[in-house]
Amino acid sequence: MSQTTYNKEMGHAVVGMMADSSLRIVDSCVSASSTDMVIGQAVYFYAVVEGRASVSRMNASTPAFDFFGIIVDSPEYTLDDTTGARQKIKEKNIINVMRKGRIWVKVGSAVSVGDKAAANSSYELISATSTTSYGTAGNIDNGRYLTAAASGKLALLELF
Numbered sequence: 001m002s003q004t005t006y007n008k009e010m011g012h013a014v015v016g017m018m019a020d021s022s023l024r025i026v027d028s029c030v031s032a033s034s035t036d037m038v039i040g041q042a043v044y045f046y047a048v049v050e051g052r053a054s055v056s057r058m059n060a061s062t063p064a065f066d067f068f069g070i071i072v073d074s075p076e077y078t079l080d081d082t083t084g085a086r087q088k089i090k091e092k093n094i095i096n097v098m099r100k101g102r103i104w105v106k107v108g109s110a111v112s113v114g115d116k117a118a119a120n121s122s123y124e125l126i127s128a129t130s131t132t133s134y135g136t137a138g139n140i141d142n143g144r145y146l147t148a149a150a151s152g153k154l155a156l157l158e159l160f
Contacts, residue, residue: 013104013154015040016073024101026072029053031095036088039073040105042119042140043097055097060121060138067140069097069159070105098159102146105157110150117143117157125157 016039018024031037032046032054043055044066055068071089074096089095108124115127117140128139135141142160149155
């Protein structure tokens with residue numbers, strides 16, 4: 001059966017949603033974090049487990065060059081029956097991680113268009129403190145915000 005109707009306007013973005021169909025790289029990984037991870041969270045490369053990249057939550061002390069990507073939303077993550085929110089991702093679960101492309105993320109503090117991305121000590125995405133601090137711990141050197149957003153809101157992050 002073919003689709004016969006289309007929305008006139010685009011739906012609302014959600015955390016971890018791919019923004020468009022531009023060139024992107026999404027890898028299948030394994031969660032190495034003993035603490036639950038969430039969709040839209042930055043992760044870093046931890047190890048190779050049975051031929052698959054194992055990743056953990058990135059924070060302000062993670063070396064910048066260890067950044068791996070952002071966890072992508074997936075129908076595999078079911079909704080919680082009580083809150084309606086997506087499940088948290090448990091240790092040793094398979095997750096999809098965007099390494100290149102555009103993705104919607106929730107920010108832990110206000111960001112502006114063009115800001116370089118970083119992670120803070122609470123594992124939240126924020127703006128890097130300096131746009132020239134390439135290689136600084138916590139920074140995502142290949143990430144910049146394409147939209148402005150207030151703390152706790154969605155911003156469009158480009159990984160290049």
